[in-house]
Amino acid sequence: MALNGMQLLLNYEIIPPADAKNILRVLGIQAATGRPDSQLKLLQILLQLANSLKTSPQYLTEPTVCTFLQLSLQLCDGRNSVSVSSTAFATARQILALVMDGVRDIFATDMLSIKGDSENSTLHLDRPRPDEATQSLSLSAQLFIKDVILFIRGFAGEWLRGESVRFTGQIGLCKLC
Amino acid sequence: MSTGVTLSVTHALDLVYDAISGWKELFQVIQPFKAIVKDYVCPALCPLLKGLQADFLTLSFKNGLPSAAALSSRVVRMARTLLLDFVTPNDMLEEFDLIVTLMVHVLQPDRSWQTDPTPTGGLDGSIVTNSATSSIMSRLNAPMGGEHVVLWHGLIFFIQFLSCWNCQ
Numbered sequence A: 001m002a003l004n005g006m007q008l009l010l011n012y013e014i015i016p017p018a019d020a021k022n023i024l025r026v027l028g029i030q031a032a033t034g035r036p037d038s039q040l041k042l043l044q045i046l047l048q049l050a051n052s053l054k055t056s057p058q059y060l061t062e063p064t065v066c067t068f069l070q071l072s073l074q075l076c077d078g079r080n081s082v083s084v085s086s087t088a089f090a091t092a093r094q095i096l097a098l099v100m101d102g103v104r105d106i107f108a109t110d111m112l113s114i115k116g117d118s119e120n121s122t123l124h125l126d127r128p129r130p131d132e133a134t135q136s137l138s139l140s141a142q143l144f145i146k147d148v149i150l151f152i153r154g155f156a157g158e159w160l161r162g163e164s165v166r167f168t169g170q171i172g173l174c175k176l177c
Numbered sequence B: 001m002s003t004g005v006t007l008s009v010t011h012a013l014d015l016v017y018d019a020i021s022g023w024k025e026l027f028q029v030i031q032p033f034k035a036i037v038k039d040y041v042c043p044a045l046c047p048l049l050k051g052l053q054a055d056f057l058t059l060s061f062k063n064g065l066p067s068a069a070a071l072s073s074r075v076v077r078m079a080r081t082l083l084l085d086f087v088t089p090n091d092m093l094e095e096f097d098l099i100v101t102l103m104v105h106v107l108q109p110d111r112s113w114q115t116d117p118t119p120t121g122g123l124d125g126s127i128v129t130n131s132a133t134s135s136i137m138s139r140l141n142a143p144m145g146g147e148h149v150v151l152w153h154g155l156i157f158f159i160q161f162l163s164c165w166n167c168q
Helices: A002-011 A017-031 A036-055 A062-074 A082-117 A132-152 A171-176 B009-022 B024-029 B031-050 B052-062 B065-086 B093-106 B131-139 B146-167
Strands: none
Touching: A002 A017, A002 A036, A017 A036, A017 A062, A036 A062, A036 A082, A062 A082, A062 A132, A082 A132, A082 B009, A082 B024, A132 B009, A132 B031, B009 B024, B009 B031, B009 B065, B024 B031, B024 B065, B031 B052, B031 B065, B031 B093, B052 B065, B065 B093
């Protein structure tokens, strides 16, 4: 019921973006309960919250993005039911898309000018960007991809703390994907 | 709060593929993202390609063909995407040479499992599975099994790669 209330508040855009950290903390506690209905509701709220922060990227800081991805990936493993796992994976994909879209928007004009200049040119991030939020979004995307590569190689993530399982079965999940 | 992140290789490959194929212009143009492809994605893909056949057989015994086919097809798809979208005159030619070589080798039947020295089936033996693998397929009751998925991916990849090469 509390989660439903939270979802309603998000629907009506009453919650200020600055409270995202507190909401994520509460969702993290709820994720550990292990009840599939709560976890599914939690994933819905997570995605809604991420979408609501799209318009105010200054709140999509690196730790916030990390918590978003950590929460969704945490529910993708074999310990949860298939419906929760597949929803969690879809949520992780959506959040990744949101972050990558943000990064593309930041560099959109630069990329166009570079493509016009020369095919082999590359853009360096060394020069100062308009604000810290854009840097943070780009850094989050890079750190996430590096961590996923670490998972593929069988190592533990550095940014998303935890351990990886190499070649786990999850046949049901594989079929769904 | 967090109990740690656990992610299967199949899911991890899906996420990287999503990012690279969906926002390829970022990975082609922006230097830090280009570096990720060169320093992280390519070195991670090579061991997966090297062990593709062995992993396929191990996984098919352990978890069944869907699981094995899911991983193998994703590895080949990832390699194909890298070769088709990132083969431009750049500083990653060494990595791509290695990936091409691995692809050529890995898409041949695994001879180490062959008990009968005579190749079975086709004219050159390159598409048809060997006897050991065929017996696994029949035992698992999979007439259109995962290895065929991988071989089809490979075939499509080579056609695309050759047409791309001719265009350049």
